[in-house]
Amino acid sequence: MLSAELFCGCGGLALGMSRAGFEHALLAEWNNEAVATLLHNKRRRIKHVAQWPISGETDVRDIDWSPLAGKLRVVSGGPPCQPFGIGGKKRGHEDDRDMWPEAIRAVRETRPDAFLFENVRNLAGPKFQSYLEWIASHLRHPRMTRRENETYAGHLQRLLQIDRLGDYQVLVQVVNAADYGAPQIRHRVLIFGIASRLGINPEPMSPTHSRDRLLWEQYVTGTYWSRHSLPTKTAPVTGVDAARVARLKASNVEPIGLPWVTVRDALLGLGEPNGKSNHVYQPGARVYPGHTGSPLDLPAKALKAGDHGVPGGENMAVLDDGGVRYFTTREAARLVGLPDSYVFPRSWTESMRQLGNAVPAQLGEAAGLWLKRLLARADGARRAA
Numbered sequence: 001m002l003s004a005e006l007f008c009g010c011g012g013l014a015l016g017m018s019r020a021g022f023e024h025a026l027l028a029e030w031n032n033e034a035v036a037t038l039l040h041n042k043r044r045r046i047k048h049v050a051q052w053p054i055s056g057e058t059d060v061r062d063i064d065w066s067p068l069a070g071k072l073r074v075v076s077g078g079p080p081c082q083p084f085g086i087g088g089k090k091r092g093h094e095d096d097r098d099m100w101p102e103a104i105r106a107v108r109e110t111r112p113d114a115f116l117f118e119n120v121r122n123l124a125g126p127k128f129q130s131y132l133e134w135i136a137s138h139l140r141h142p143r144m145t146r147r148e149n150e151t152y153a154g155h156l157q158r159l160l161q162i163d164r165l166g167d168y169q170v171l172v173q174v175v176n177a178a179d180y181g182a183p184q185i186r187h188r189v190l191i192f193g194i195a196s197r198l199g200i201n202p203e204p205m206s207p208t209h210s211r212d213r214l215l216w217e218q219y220v221t222g223t224y225w226s227r228h229s230l231p232t233k234t235a236p237v238t239g240v241d242a243a244r245v246a247r248l249k250a251s252n253v254e255p256i257g258l259p260w261v262t263v264r265d266a267l268l269g270l271g272e273p274n275g276k277s278n279h280v281y282q283p284g285a286r287v288y289p290g291h292t293g294s295p296l297d298l299p300a301k302a303l304k305a306g307d308h309g310v311p312g313g314e315n316m317a318v319l320d321d322g323g324v325r326y327f328t329t330r331e332a333a334r335l336v337g338l339p340d341s342y343v344f345p346r347s348w349t350e351s352m353r354q355l356g357n358a359v360p361a362q363l364g365e366a367a368g369l370w371l372k373r374l375l376a377r378a379d380g381a382r383r384a385a
Helices: 012-019 032-043 100-110 126-140 152-160 211-219 223-227 239-251 329-336 348-357 361-384
Strands: 002-006 023-027 074-077 114-120 168-176 187-195 316-318 324-326
Touching: 002 012, 002 100, 012 023, 012 074, 012 361, 032 348, 074 100, 074 361, 100 126, 114 361, 126 152, 126 168, 126 187, 187 361, 211 223, 211 239, 329 348
Parallel strands: 002 023, 002 074, 074 114
Antiparallel strands: 114 187, 168 187, 316 324
């Protein structure tokens, strides 16, 4: 299935889509540091990456989509989140970095069977509610463009007044990447679209992993500790989890699905920093109010890119002895779902900036497989007709 990827960064979502079976006809990224990472791994012949069609920086505003019109199954990508992030100035569509109009242009001009876009959870918050409504409404009707000097609010009103079926069935879903196998508690907004001509109504993705299943294996059966050759712990760390464990024991019903993947799970076999292949010790980690690190036996707190590329104090692990240290680039790459063969050629600070902005590949693969199943269902219905 042919796809195109916008705003691909260091490749987290693109890798997840590739693993789900999509073949990229185009990858676009304008940041030269992220492009350097992509090209470095393409030259290293990393699986999937070696086939990615990228040769340098690309400004999405300069893309001519006409050669791909009518040929793509999916357009995907993560428009820059800085205009909507908690830590930024929150200028939304007034920010020059807002590229949602370009994402919508890609859909309008290529007419794919489906699309998948992601962004920060804050986009679904009260401040940006009307802009998210504009994004979803415009994606339903991508051919109905803004008029000259028309405000976003005015355009939204016109879009909402359309009484006919849109070109796409659009679904907005807030997800936690940990619920789909990523060893990171990372909340994101996913915006899916399926072409109305396919006759498929998309339903929300169902989680594959859960906190309850992890707690079951940690504090009911103890299999988690056995898997890591550690003494069995009998009490969960927090009061909230203690109540959940009590409920699980009382019901004695094994939760369905897979357990959340923990930091300890993700780093299994890597060992302490050894100075090789991005696994380099970074000094300076410390605990301070609001920044206490990630316990080993839960998914990590969301990796952060930080202001001006300097990662915040949350990009660190709480070790078994209670001490803390920064995640190495290699460890952070595992938390994002990148293979150990995937090398970051730049500094730790720049590499962590890229990883802090990356979509976990596990979430990308889960979303890609979900889209692939919907498209396969549509293909089957068309063949049967």
